[in-house]
Amino acid sequence: MLEPGHGSIRQEVHAHTRCWVCVLSCLLLAFFYVGSLYIWRSILPRDHPSVIKRRCASVLLVSALSPAVVKAWIHWADVRVDVSVWALMGVRLEGFIPAAVFPLLLTMVLYLGPLVHSAMDNPKGFTGELQSALDVQSWRLCVGDAVWLRNQVVAPLTEELVFRGAMLPMLVPCTGPTAAIFVAPLFFGVAHFHHIIEQQRLHKDCMSVILLVAGMQFLYTTVFGAFTAFIFMRTGHVVGPVLCHSFCNSQGLPDISSAFQHPERSALVFSYLMGVLLFLVLLFPLTDRFLYGAIPVCSIAPPPASVC
Template sequence: MLEPQRDLIRQEELVQVKCWVSVLSCLLLACLYVGSLYVWRSSLPRNHPSVIKRRCVSVLLVSALSPAVVKTWMHWADVSVDVSVLELMGVRMEGFVPASILPLLLTMVFYLGPFVHSAMDDPDGFTGELQSTLDVQTWRLCVRDAVWLRNQVVAPVTEELVFRGAMLPMLVPCTGPTAAIFVAPLFFGVAHFHHIIEQRRLGKDSMSVILLVAGMQFLYTTVFGAFTAFIFMRTGHVVGPVLCHSFCNSQGLPDVTSALQHPERPALLFSYLMGILLFLVLLFPLTDPFFYGAAPVCSLAPPPASVC
């Protein structure tokens, strides 16, 4: 009678050890990512082109190392899968086209209100907005701008690869897919607290204001991180989260306060509400695994793997 009990205790202890290995591996990646931003000593602000270039190099190197961290975790946690590490991290070709289009479309639906708001304030309406988006000269200026490249390209690619592509496979065997969607963004949200250091160094705001802004940013990044983690788990691709991340960085938070003060407030509020409702209605249909094939990360999930 004692042997089965001992075996059960050993299994539970083994699961706990694996969970600690997973959490510490995620913590290591988060620290490497944030720490890489500060290996370059400089008194210049974070938006200075030379600072941006150096930090982009750092985070790209950490992202390149993230598959090795996942591979090491697989060894220590005794995890084996039938796909490559990159496929496990969402870098794969099966279902690539729908994974590049449908999650982005879903995100754009959520921004229906801001789109209508922007078109109302543009003298040329929707036509003006579309022409601005498709203007070649505007794009040429963007790709030469270090801030734009950081916000729209480097940050989305590196953050999604590290905080979603690498961390979710390490968390899923321990927490299950649903809990992992809400746990992984905590690392992402906390990682943004490093902005407190720079704001404090610049000394433009009081500590209470800095902490308030940091708290709001933590809330936003955690909620957004849960959304892209959900996209990753449902599609098994990292390209969708990257494109959604880039799009949201370009749009920023919806300006609801301005909408409430707008002369066309009823129409605007209706468009904001419709965007949210359509987003919720389309959330599961547009992320149905039918479009993308079986997600490799879901093979790590203990039953029941409801989100997958």
């Protein structure tokens, strides 16, 4: 006959084992994703079309295999799941349209300052910016550009599917949904350190500069990863993070310093501040779960699941 304390001890051991399986699974996915970029030996730079095509094929394959990793994790961690693996990873139809529109709108609000800045510098103003965004010929040129396809399509799709769609469901039972939002981006940020290898191989900068740039990129990608992880947890969809990722890649980091040197400095600074303020005001209303239905990943979250 077991003593009363044995049941709780067994549960603690099981939870500890589950967490180790979770961490190892996330590390395995990150290793495969980054490692797939370097299975092709080439002396060409990373922006060469042939290098881009090979690397895109590799990460697309890893992304396609990521549901199998999640499925294996469910088995080895002994997690009870009442939905499909794809739904758990945020690939589902319920609430799809609001999940695609509202997070992207929220991100565009955050970028209000840079968008106004770009429109002010356009000779045709806001009309010119809108015409450029809707120009069919411009889009055709983009689709034929390997760098654009990598930055705007393949990278957002594969990175969000692997680092958010696959990793967050594995982290949630161990860390809880709130902590998972801040833990998952660490794998995403560290994965970007592979750029150090590229920079060192091409001898573009000294090692101190390369490390400084890598550190700044780690900080930016980790913060951004926390935002898209929040979007994933609140909507239960991966489409929102993918579109937000693509939009942010197209915009880059806001050039705040040039805003202070602009002839219309007051208006620009005001638009930057309004963008941040509106973003904070709209963050929770636009990610309210009533817009998206039941969140599959929340079904495996331990109580209390505050973010869910």
